Amino acid sequence: MRATRGPRFGLGAEGARALLIAAGSTAVVFGVLAVVAVNSSGWPLFQEKFLNGPVFWEALPKVLGKFWINVQLFLIAEVLILVLGLLLAVLRSLPGPVFFPVRLLATLYVDLFRAVPGILVIFMLGFGIPALRIPGVPKDQFFWAVVSLTLLYSAYVSEVYRAGIESIHPSQTAAARSLGLSHAQTLRYVVVPQAVRRVVPPLLNDFIGLQKDTVLVSFLGVVEIFNEAGILESARFNFTPYLATALVFVVVTLPLARLTDVLLQREKNGRIASGGSRSAAAMQRVSQPLP
Protein backbone atom coordinates (compact mmCIF):
# COMPACT_ATOMS: atom_id res chain seq x y z
CA MET A 1 0.00 0.00 0.00
CA ARG A 2 1.63 3.21 -1.20
CA ALA A 3 0.49 6.71 -0.48
CA THR A 4 -1.35 8.10 -3.44
CA ARG A 5 -0.56 11.77 -3.23
CA GLY A 6 -3.52 13.82 -4.34
CA PRO A 7 -3.04 15.75 -7.60
CA ARG A 8 -2.78 19.01 -5.68
CA PHE A 9 -0.50 20.69 -8.18
CA GLY A 10 -0.64 18.30 -11.10
CA LEU A 11 -3.13 20.04 -13.39
CA GLY A 12 -5.56 17.94 -15.32
CA ALA A 13 -8.44 19.57 -17.16
CA GLU A 14 -10.38 19.49 -13.88
CA GLY A 15 -7.50 21.09 -12.01
CA ALA A 16 -7.06 23.86 -14.55
CA ARG A 17 -10.73 24.70 -14.35
CA ALA A 18 -10.63 24.79 -10.54
CA LEU A 19 -7.58 27.04 -10.63
CA LEU A 20 -9.27 29.47 -13.01
CA ILE A 21 -12.36 29.63 -10.83
CA ALA A 22 -10.28 30.19 -7.70
CA ALA A 23 -8.25 32.97 -9.33
CA GLY A 24 -11.35 34.61 -10.75
CA SER A 25 -13.35 34.63 -7.55
CA THR A 26 -10.34 35.85 -5.55
CA ALA A 27 -9.84 38.74 -7.96
CA VAL A 28 -13.50 39.70 -7.72
CA VAL A 29 -13.58 39.61 -3.88
CA PHE A 30 -10.38 41.58 -3.43
CA GLY A 31 -11.36 44.02 -6.18
CA VAL A 32 -14.69 44.77 -4.49
CA LEU A 33 -12.99 45.22 -1.09
CA ALA A 34 -10.41 47.57 -2.59
CA VAL A 35 -13.02 49.67 -4.39
CA VAL A 36 -15.12 49.97 -1.22
CA ALA A 37 -12.11 50.96 0.86
CA VAL A 38 -10.70 53.51 -1.56
CA ASN A 39 -14.09 55.18 -2.04
CA SER A 40 -14.93 55.46 1.65
CA SER A 41 -14.81 58.94 3.19
CA GLY A 42 -11.84 58.30 5.52
CA TRP A 43 -9.61 56.89 2.82
CA PRO A 44 -7.39 59.93 2.09
CA LEU A 45 -6.63 60.50 5.77
CA PHE A 46 -6.00 56.80 6.33
CA GLN A 47 -3.66 56.73 3.38
CA GLU A 48 -1.82 59.78 4.73
CA LYS A 49 -1.42 58.37 8.27
CA PHE A 50 -0.91 54.65 7.62
CA LEU A 51 0.21 54.17 4.06
CA ASN A 52 2.55 57.10 3.70
CA GLY A 53 5.18 56.21 1.10
CA PRO A 54 7.96 58.62 2.07
CA VAL A 55 7.52 57.91 5.80
CA PHE A 56 7.53 54.18 5.09
CA TRP A 57 10.80 54.26 3.20
CA GLU A 58 12.37 56.42 5.87
CA ALA A 59 11.11 54.17 8.71
CA LEU A 60 11.81 50.76 7.22
CA PRO A 61 15.63 50.78 7.48
CA LYS A 62 15.44 52.21 10.99
CA VAL A 63 12.99 49.66 12.38
CA LEU A 64 14.87 46.90 10.57
CA GLY A 65 18.06 48.06 12.29
CA LYS A 66 16.41 47.69 15.70
CA PHE A 67 14.80 44.39 14.74
CA TRP A 68 18.23 42.88 15.30
CA ILE A 69 17.61 43.34 19.05
CA ASN A 70 14.39 41.31 18.79
CA VAL A 71 16.21 38.63 16.82
CA GLN A 72 18.91 38.39 19.49
CA LEU A 73 16.28 38.21 22.23
CA PHE A 74 14.46 35.53 20.32
CA LEU A 75 17.51 33.41 19.57
CA ILE A 76 18.96 33.50 23.09
CA ALA A 77 15.60 32.93 24.78
CA GLU A 78 14.67 30.15 22.36
CA VAL A 79 17.74 28.06 23.16
CA LEU A 80 17.17 28.49 26.90
CA ILE A 81 13.46 27.71 26.51
CA LEU A 82 14.08 24.49 24.59
CA VAL A 83 16.48 23.28 27.28
CA LEU A 84 14.44 24.38 30.30
CA GLY A 85 11.18 23.17 28.77
CA LEU A 86 12.60 19.70 28.19
CA LEU A 87 14.03 19.60 31.68
CA LEU A 88 10.64 20.50 33.17
CA ALA A 89 8.86 17.88 31.09
CA VAL A 90 11.33 15.20 32.16
CA LEU A 91 11.04 16.22 35.81
CA ARG A 92 7.28 15.91 35.57
CA SER A 93 7.59 12.41 34.13
CA LEU A 94 9.75 11.01 36.94
CA PRO A 95 8.00 8.01 38.47
CA GLY A 96 7.52 6.94 42.05
CA PRO A 97 6.69 8.58 45.37
CA VAL A 98 10.26 9.78 46.04
CA PHE A 99 10.00 12.27 43.21
CA PHE A 100 6.62 13.63 44.25
CA PRO A 101 8.06 16.97 45.46
CA VAL A 102 9.96 17.37 42.20
CA ARG A 103 6.85 16.68 40.15
CA LEU A 104 4.86 19.05 42.36
CA LEU A 105 7.37 21.88 41.98
CA ALA A 106 7.61 21.46 38.22
CA THR A 107 3.82 21.37 37.95
CA LEU A 108 3.44 24.51 40.06
CA TYR A 109 6.02 26.28 37.93
CA VAL A 110 4.22 25.40 34.73
CA ASP A 111 0.79 26.32 36.10
CA LEU A 112 2.07 29.62 37.46
CA PHE A 113 3.80 30.87 34.35
CA ARG A 114 0.97 29.83 32.10
CA ALA A 115 -1.56 31.64 34.29
CA VAL A 116 0.17 34.98 34.81
CA PRO A 117 -0.03 37.50 31.94
CA GLY A 118 3.39 37.83 30.37
CA ILE A 119 3.56 41.57 30.73
CA LEU A 120 3.25 41.24 34.54
CA VAL A 121 6.22 38.90 34.70
CA ILE A 122 8.24 41.20 32.47
CA PHE A 123 7.42 44.23 34.67
CA MET A 124 8.06 42.45 37.97
CA LEU A 125 11.39 41.05 36.87
CA GLY A 126 12.54 43.89 34.64
CA PHE A 127 11.69 46.75 37.03
CA GLY A 128 11.20 44.99 40.33
CA ILE A 129 14.39 43.02 40.71
CA PRO A 130 16.85 45.74 39.64
CA ALA A 131 15.02 48.06 42.07
CA LEU A 132 16.01 45.77 44.94
CA ARG A 133 19.63 46.78 44.30
CA ILE A 134 20.96 43.42 45.41
CA PRO A 135 24.73 43.40 44.83
CA GLY A 136 25.75 41.12 42.02
CA VAL A 137 22.28 40.92 40.48
CA PRO A 138 22.29 42.32 36.94
CA LYS A 139 20.37 45.53 36.25
CA ASP A 140 20.54 45.16 32.50
CA GLN A 141 17.05 45.31 30.97
CA PHE A 142 17.98 43.03 28.09
CA PHE A 143 19.07 40.39 30.60
CA TRP A 144 15.73 40.50 32.43
CA ALA A 145 13.87 40.51 29.14
CA VAL A 146 15.55 37.22 28.23
CA VAL A 147 14.83 35.79 31.69
CA SER A 148 11.15 36.77 31.55
CA LEU A 149 10.55 35.32 28.10
CA THR A 150 12.40 32.15 29.08
CA LEU A 151 10.33 31.65 32.23
CA LEU A 152 7.07 32.29 30.41
CA TYR A 153 7.68 30.24 27.32
CA SER A 154 9.42 27.30 28.95
CA ALA A 155 6.15 26.61 30.76
CA TYR A 156 4.30 26.29 27.45
CA VAL A 157 7.07 24.40 25.73
CA SER A 158 7.35 21.91 28.59
CA GLU A 159 3.69 21.06 28.06
CA VAL A 160 4.35 20.43 24.38
CA TYR A 161 7.27 18.17 25.23
CA ARG A 162 5.22 16.38 27.86
CA ALA A 163 2.45 15.65 25.39
CA GLY A 164 5.13 14.28 23.06
CA ILE A 165 6.65 12.09 25.75
CA GLU A 166 3.24 10.75 26.73
CA SER A 167 2.41 9.99 23.12
CA ILE A 168 5.21 7.41 23.00
CA HIS A 169 3.56 4.07 23.63
CA PRO A 170 4.44 2.36 26.94
CA SER A 171 5.56 -0.72 25.00
CA GLN A 172 8.60 1.28 23.86
CA THR A 173 9.51 1.89 27.46
CA ALA A 174 8.87 -1.76 28.30
CA ALA A 175 11.17 -2.87 25.48
CA ALA A 176 13.94 -0.54 26.62
CA ARG A 177 13.64 -1.41 30.29
CA SER A 178 13.58 -5.12 29.49
CA LEU A 179 17.05 -4.72 27.98
CA GLY A 180 18.21 -3.40 31.33
CA LEU A 181 18.25 0.30 30.45
CA SER A 182 17.55 2.55 33.42
CA HIS A 183 14.65 4.99 33.48
CA ALA A 184 17.00 7.86 32.57
CA GLN A 185 18.62 5.89 29.73
CA THR A 186 15.20 4.91 28.42
CA LEU A 187 14.16 8.57 28.32
CA ARG A 188 17.41 9.66 26.75
CA TYR A 189 17.81 7.03 24.03
CA VAL A 190 14.28 5.84 23.33
CA VAL A 191 11.49 8.15 24.50
CA VAL A 192 12.78 11.69 24.11
CA PRO A 193 14.28 11.26 20.61
CA GLN A 194 10.93 9.99 19.35
CA ALA A 195 8.94 12.59 21.27
CA VAL A 196 11.02 15.50 19.96
CA ARG A 197 10.36 14.47 16.36
CA ARG A 198 6.66 14.48 16.99
CA VAL A 199 6.51 17.89 18.65
CA VAL A 200 8.39 19.90 16.04
CA PRO A 201 5.23 21.40 14.47
CA PRO A 202 3.66 22.56 17.78
CA LEU A 203 7.06 23.86 18.89
CA LEU A 204 7.26 25.94 15.73
CA ASN A 205 3.91 27.45 16.66
CA ASP A 206 5.33 28.47 20.01
CA PHE A 207 8.36 29.97 18.24
CA ILE A 208 6.01 32.19 16.25
CA GLY A 209 4.37 33.37 19.47
CA LEU A 210 7.74 34.06 21.05
CA GLN A 211 8.93 35.97 18.03
CA LYS A 212 5.97 38.32 18.32
CA ASP A 213 6.15 38.60 22.10
CA THR A 214 9.69 39.96 21.92
CA VAL A 215 8.03 43.36 21.42
CA LEU A 216 6.63 43.15 24.98
CA VAL A 217 10.07 43.89 26.37
CA SER A 218 9.88 47.32 24.78
CA PHE A 219 8.00 48.26 27.97
CA LEU A 220 11.24 47.80 29.88
CA GLY A 221 12.80 50.51 27.77
CA VAL A 222 14.81 48.18 25.57
CA VAL A 223 14.93 50.04 22.29
CA GLU A 224 13.92 47.31 19.91
CA ILE A 225 11.76 47.39 16.82
CA PHE A 226 8.49 48.42 18.49
CA ASN A 227 10.04 51.19 20.57
CA GLU A 228 11.87 52.48 17.52
CA ALA A 229 8.58 52.57 15.61
CA GLY A 230 7.01 54.46 18.52
CA ILE A 231 9.79 57.04 18.43
CA LEU A 232 9.32 57.54 14.70
CA GLU A 233 5.53 57.70 15.10
CA SER A 234 5.62 60.47 17.68
CA ALA A 235 8.17 62.46 15.67
CA ARG A 236 5.93 62.50 12.56
CA PHE A 237 2.53 61.87 14.14
CA ASN A 238 2.21 59.15 11.53
CA PHE A 239 1.44 55.44 12.01
CA THR A 240 3.22 54.20 8.93
CA PRO A 241 6.29 53.12 10.98
CA TYR A 242 4.01 50.65 12.81
CA LEU A 243 2.89 49.33 9.46
CA ALA A 244 6.52 48.85 8.47
CA THR A 245 7.07 47.01 11.77
CA ALA A 246 4.03 44.81 11.21
CA LEU A 247 5.32 44.01 7.74
CA VAL A 248 8.69 42.91 9.15
CA PHE A 249 6.94 40.46 11.47
CA VAL A 250 4.72 39.14 8.71
CA VAL A 251 7.71 38.55 6.47
CA VAL A 252 9.66 36.60 9.09
CA THR A 253 6.64 34.71 10.46
CA LEU A 254 5.08 33.55 7.20
CA PRO A 255 7.86 31.09 6.31
CA LEU A 256 7.68 29.60 9.80
CA ALA A 257 3.91 29.28 9.56
CA ARG A 258 4.14 27.60 6.14
CA LEU A 259 6.87 25.28 7.37
CA THR A 260 4.63 24.26 10.26
CA ASP A 261 1.83 23.50 7.80
CA VAL A 262 4.13 21.47 5.59
CA LEU A 263 5.41 19.42 8.52
CA LEU A 264 1.90 18.77 9.81
CA GLN A 265 0.76 17.77 6.34
CA ARG A 266 3.74 15.46 5.94
CA GLU A 267 2.93 13.81 9.24
CA LYS A 268 -0.67 13.36 8.15
CA ASN A 269 0.42 11.80 4.84
CA GLY A 270 2.80 9.60 6.78
CA ARG A 271 -0.07 8.32 8.87
CA ILE A 272 -1.92 7.21 5.78
CA ALA A 273 1.08 5.88 3.90
CA SER A 274 2.74 2.69 4.94
CA GLY A 275 5.81 2.73 2.72
CA GLY A 276 7.09 6.02 4.09
CA SER A 277 10.27 6.50 6.01
CA ARG A 278 10.68 7.27 9.70
CA SER A 279 7.46 9.21 10.12
CA ALA A 280 5.54 9.60 13.33
CA ALA A 281 2.93 7.29 11.87
CA ALA A 282 5.51 4.62 11.29
CA MET A 283 6.50 4.92 14.91
CA GLN A 284 2.94 4.31 15.94
CA ARG A 285 2.55 1.32 13.73
CA VAL A 286 5.26 -0.66 15.43
CA SER A 287 4.10 0.21 18.90
CA GLN A 288 0.68 -1.37 18.88
CA PRO A 289 -0.82 -1.93 22.30
CA LEU A 290 0.04 -5.14 24.02
CA PRO A 291 -2.89 -7.52 24.41
Next chain:
Amino acid sequence: MTGTGAALVVEDIWKSFGQLDVLCGIDLEVAEHEVIALIGASGSGKSTLLRCINLIEPVDAGRILIKGEEITAKGVNVDRIRRRIGIVFQSFNLFPHMRVMDNVTLGPRKVLGRSAADAETAAMVLLERFGLAEKARDYPDRLSGGQQQRVAIVRALAMQPDLLLLDEVTSALDPELVAEVLNVIRELAAGGMTMLIATHEMGFARDIASRVCFLDGGRILEQGSPRQMFGEPHEARTRQFLNRIIEAGRL
Protein backbone atom coordinates in the same frame (compact mmCIF):
# COMPACT_ATOMS: atom_id res chain seq x y z
CA MET B 1 11.78 -27.11 46.20
CA THR B 2 15.18 -27.99 44.85
CA GLY B 3 15.65 -24.33 43.99
CA THR B 4 19.27 -23.43 43.63
CA GLY B 5 20.23 -25.41 40.55
CA ALA B 6 17.26 -24.44 38.41
CA ALA B 7 17.46 -21.70 35.77
CA LEU B 8 14.16 -20.33 36.99
CA VAL B 9 11.94 -21.00 39.97
CA VAL B 10 8.54 -19.38 40.30
CA GLU B 11 7.05 -19.89 43.73
CA ASP B 12 3.39 -19.26 44.38
CA ILE B 13 3.15 -15.89 42.65
CA TRP B 14 0.01 -13.83 42.76
CA LYS B 15 -0.90 -10.80 40.71
CA SER B 16 -4.08 -8.81 40.35
CA PHE B 17 -5.04 -5.70 38.44
CA GLY B 18 -7.53 -3.94 40.68
CA GLN B 19 -10.34 -6.43 41.30
CA LEU B 20 -9.12 -8.82 38.65
CA ASP B 21 -6.98 -11.73 39.88
CA VAL B 22 -4.77 -12.57 36.94
CA LEU B 23 -2.21 -14.91 38.50
CA CYS B 24 -3.45 -17.05 41.37
CA GLY B 25 -0.54 -18.98 42.80
CA ILE B 26 1.74 -20.00 39.95
CA ASP B 27 4.46 -22.56 40.71
CA LEU B 28 6.97 -23.43 38.05
CA GLU B 29 10.48 -24.76 37.97
CA VAL B 30 12.57 -24.61 34.82
CA ALA B 31 15.88 -26.44 34.45
CA GLU B 32 18.63 -25.11 32.25
CA HIS B 33 18.18 -25.78 28.51
CA GLU B 34 14.52 -26.53 29.05
CA VAL B 35 11.96 -25.12 26.66
CA ILE B 36 8.60 -24.52 28.30
CA ALA B 37 5.52 -23.85 26.20
CA LEU B 38 2.80 -21.86 27.97
CA ILE B 39 -0.57 -22.52 26.40
CA GLY B 40 -4.01 -21.38 27.41
CA ALA B 41 -6.91 -19.24 26.33
CA SER B 42 -6.56 -15.53 25.76
CA GLY B 43 -6.68 -13.79 29.13
CA SER B 44 -5.44 -16.79 31.08
CA GLY B 45 -2.41 -14.84 32.28
CA LYS B 46 0.44 -15.98 29.98
CA SER B 47 1.69 -12.49 29.17
CA THR B 48 1.35 -11.35 32.75
CA LEU B 49 3.40 -14.30 33.96
CA LEU B 50 6.19 -13.49 31.50
CA ARG B 51 6.08 -9.80 32.38
CA CYS B 52 6.30 -10.63 36.07
CA ILE B 53 9.34 -12.85 35.50
CA ASN B 54 11.00 -9.97 33.67
CA LEU B 55 9.99 -7.59 36.49
CA ILE B 56 8.08 -5.36 34.08
CA GLU B 57 5.12 -6.01 36.37
CA PRO B 58 5.70 -6.29 40.11
CA VAL B 59 4.19 -9.40 41.73
CA ASP B 60 1.78 -9.02 44.66
CA ALA B 61 3.03 -12.11 46.47
CA GLY B 62 5.40 -15.03 45.91
CA ARG B 63 9.02 -15.36 44.89
CA ILE B 64 10.93 -15.66 41.65
CA LEU B 65 14.48 -17.03 41.59
CA ILE B 66 16.97 -17.00 38.74
CA LYS B 67 19.79 -19.50 39.25
CA GLY B 68 19.07 -19.44 42.97
CA GLU B 69 19.03 -15.65 43.32
CA GLU B 70 15.74 -14.21 44.47
CA ILE B 71 14.92 -11.42 42.01
CA THR B 72 11.70 -10.41 43.72
CA ALA B 73 13.53 -9.58 46.96
CA LYS B 74 13.40 -6.03 48.28
CA GLY B 75 16.25 -3.80 47.17
CA VAL B 76 17.25 -5.89 44.15
CA ASN B 77 18.54 -3.80 41.26
CA VAL B 78 15.93 -4.54 38.61
CA ASP B 79 18.10 -3.29 35.76
CA ARG B 80 20.81 -5.80 36.65
CA ILE B 81 18.22 -8.62 36.65
CA ARG B 82 16.54 -7.59 33.42
CA ARG B 83 19.77 -7.71 31.45
CA ARG B 84 19.96 -11.44 32.26
CA ILE B 85 16.43 -12.10 31.02
CA GLY B 86 15.49 -11.41 27.42
CA ILE B 87 11.90 -10.85 26.39
CA VAL B 88 10.38 -10.65 22.93
CA PHE B 89 6.93 -9.17 22.50
CA GLN B 90 4.06 -9.97 20.19
CA SER B 91 4.23 -6.47 18.69
CA PHE B 92 8.05 -6.47 18.18
CA ASN B 93 8.51 -3.09 19.86
CA LEU B 94 11.62 -2.23 17.90
CA PHE B 95 12.85 1.34 18.34
CA PRO B 96 11.58 3.00 15.16
CA HIS B 97 14.05 5.89 15.22
CA MET B 98 17.09 3.61 15.22
CA ARG B 99 18.59 1.48 12.50
CA VAL B 100 18.50 -2.28 12.99
CA MET B 101 22.14 -2.25 14.06
CA ASP B 102 21.50 0.40 16.71
CA ASN B 103 18.44 -1.44 17.97
CA VAL B 104 20.61 -4.49 18.53
CA THR B 105 23.63 -2.74 20.02
CA LEU B 106 21.82 -0.26 22.30
CA GLY B 107 21.69 -2.68 25.23
CA PRO B 108 25.26 -4.00 24.92
CA ARG B 109 26.63 -0.45 24.59
CA LYS B 110 24.63 1.35 27.23
CA VAL B 111 23.94 -1.43 29.69
CA LEU B 112 26.90 -3.77 29.36
CA GLY B 113 29.35 -0.99 28.55
CA ARG B 114 30.70 -2.60 25.36
CA SER B 115 32.54 -0.41 22.88
CA ALA B 116 30.59 0.42 19.72
CA ALA B 117 33.02 -1.62 17.63
CA ASP B 118 32.75 -4.72 19.82
CA ALA B 119 28.97 -4.45 20.06
CA GLU B 120 28.63 -4.10 16.29
CA THR B 121 30.90 -7.02 15.55
CA ALA B 122 28.93 -9.24 17.90
CA ALA B 123 25.63 -7.94 16.53
CA MET B 124 26.73 -8.64 12.97
CA VAL B 125 27.48 -12.25 13.86
CA LEU B 126 23.95 -12.64 15.23
CA LEU B 127 22.32 -10.79 12.33
CA GLU B 128 24.18 -12.97 9.85
CA ARG B 129 23.19 -16.11 11.68
CA PHE B 130 19.52 -15.18 11.30
CA GLY B 131 19.75 -13.91 7.73
CA LEU B 132 19.49 -10.23 8.55
CA ALA B 133 22.96 -8.99 7.66
CA GLU B 134 21.81 -6.87 4.70
CA LYS B 135 19.21 -5.19 6.88
CA ALA B 136 21.67 -3.88 9.46
CA ARG B 137 21.61 -0.32 8.10
CA ASP B 138 17.83 -0.16 7.53
CA TYR B 139 15.20 1.34 9.74
CA PRO B 140 12.66 -1.10 11.18
CA ASP B 141 9.76 0.15 9.07
CA ARG B 142 11.64 -0.99 5.93
CA LEU B 143 11.43 -4.59 7.16
CA SER B 144 8.68 -7.18 6.89
CA GLY B 145 6.97 -8.24 10.09
CA GLY B 146 8.90 -11.50 10.13
CA GLN B 147 12.19 -9.66 9.73
CA GLN B 148 11.24 -7.18 12.44
CA GLN B 149 10.44 -9.97 14.83
CA ARG B 150 13.72 -11.70 14.05
CA VAL B 151 15.52 -8.43 14.78
CA ALA B 152 13.67 -8.23 18.09
CA ILE B 153 14.90 -11.72 18.93
CA VAL B 154 18.45 -10.77 17.95
CA ARG B 155 18.18 -7.64 20.09
CA ALA B 156 17.29 -9.80 23.10
CA LEU B 157 20.04 -12.33 22.29
CA ALA B 158 22.68 -9.60 22.02
CA MET B 159 22.44 -9.21 25.79
CA GLN B 160 23.44 -12.89 26.14
CA PRO B 161 20.56 -13.62 28.49
CA ASP B 162 20.38 -16.67 30.75
CA LEU B 163 16.72 -16.98 29.97
CA LEU B 164 14.57 -15.94 27.01
CA LEU B 165 10.86 -15.16 27.31
CA LEU B 166 8.79 -15.18 24.11
CA ASP B 167 5.27 -13.80 24.24
CA GLU B 168 3.21 -14.96 21.26
CA VAL B 169 5.91 -13.74 18.96
CA THR B 170 4.16 -14.94 15.80
CA SER B 171 0.62 -13.77 16.58
CA ALA B 172 1.02 -10.39 14.85
CA LEU B 173 2.51 -11.92 11.70
CA ASP B 174 0.97 -12.78 8.37
CA PRO B 175 0.75 -16.58 8.09
CA GLU B 176 3.49 -16.85 5.45
CA LEU B 177 5.94 -15.07 7.77
CA VAL B 178 5.37 -17.29 10.80
CA ALA B 179 7.71 -20.09 9.71
CA GLU B 180 10.84 -17.91 9.45
CA VAL B 181 10.40 -16.77 13.05
CA LEU B 182 9.60 -20.26 14.36
CA ASN B 183 12.73 -21.56 12.65
CA VAL B 184 14.81 -19.03 14.55
CA ILE B 185 13.32 -20.24 17.81
CA ARG B 186 13.91 -23.87 16.82
CA GLU B 187 17.54 -23.06 16.24
CA LEU B 188 17.78 -21.40 19.65
CA ALA B 189 16.23 -24.42 21.30
CA ALA B 190 18.69 -26.70 19.54
CA GLY B 191 21.47 -24.46 20.82
CA GLY B 192 20.34 -25.03 24.39
CA MET B 193 18.74 -21.68 25.16
CA THR B 194 16.44 -21.83 28.17
CA MET B 195 13.10 -20.48 27.04
CA LEU B 196 9.57 -19.81 28.18
CA ILE B 197 7.29 -19.53 25.20
CA ALA B 198 3.69 -18.36 25.32
CA THR B 199 2.18 -19.53 22.07
CA HIS B 200 -0.94 -20.46 20.16
CA GLU B 201 1.09 -22.46 17.63
CA MET B 202 0.32 -25.89 19.08
CA GLY B 203 2.15 -27.84 16.39
CA PHE B 204 5.23 -25.82 17.12
CA ALA B 205 4.82 -26.29 20.87
CA ARG B 206 4.53 -30.04 20.38
CA ASP B 207 7.71 -30.15 18.29
CA ILE B 208 9.91 -27.93 20.33
CA ALA B 209 8.82 -27.94 23.97
CA SER B 210 10.37 -30.13 26.61
CA ARG B 211 7.33 -29.40 28.74
CA VAL B 212 3.92 -27.88 28.10
CA CYS B 213 2.02 -25.92 30.77
CA PHE B 214 -1.65 -25.23 30.41
CA LEU B 215 -2.73 -21.99 32.10
CA ASP B 216 -6.33 -21.56 33.08
CA GLY B 217 -7.70 -18.70 35.16
CA GLY B 218 -4.30 -17.68 36.45
CA ARG B 219 -3.22 -21.18 37.50
CA ILE B 220 -1.10 -23.85 35.86
CA LEU B 221 -3.90 -26.37 35.69
CA GLU B 222 -1.84 -29.12 34.12
CA GLN B 223 1.65 -29.68 32.81
CA GLY B 224 3.52 -32.48 31.19
CA SER B 225 5.45 -33.64 28.16
CA PRO B 226 4.06 -32.57 24.79
CA ARG B 227 3.16 -36.20 24.08
CA GLN B 228 1.10 -36.47 27.25
CA MET B 229 -0.43 -32.97 27.06
CA PHE B 230 -1.50 -33.19 23.42
CA GLY B 231 -2.12 -36.95 23.44
CA GLU B 232 -3.91 -37.71 26.69
CA PRO B 233 -4.50 -34.59 28.81
CA HIS B 234 -5.88 -35.44 32.27
CA GLU B 235 -7.99 -32.37 32.84
CA ALA B 236 -11.32 -31.77 31.15
CA ARG B 237 -10.51 -28.06 30.67
CA THR B 238 -7.28 -28.90 28.88
CA ARG B 239 -9.13 -31.28 26.55
CA GLN B 240 -11.76 -28.60 25.91
CA PHE B 241 -9.14 -26.02 25.09
CA LEU B 242 -7.26 -28.35 22.76
CA ASN B 243 -10.47 -29.41 21.04
CA ARG B 244 -11.30 -25.79 20.34
CA ILE B 245 -7.81 -25.31 18.91
CA ILE B 246 -8.21 -28.37 16.70
CA GLU B 247 -11.56 -27.09 15.45
CA ALA B 248 -9.90 -23.81 14.60
CA GLY B 249 -7.43 -25.80 12.53
CA ARG B 250 -4.34 -24.84 14.46
CA LEU B 251 -3.14 -28.30 15.44
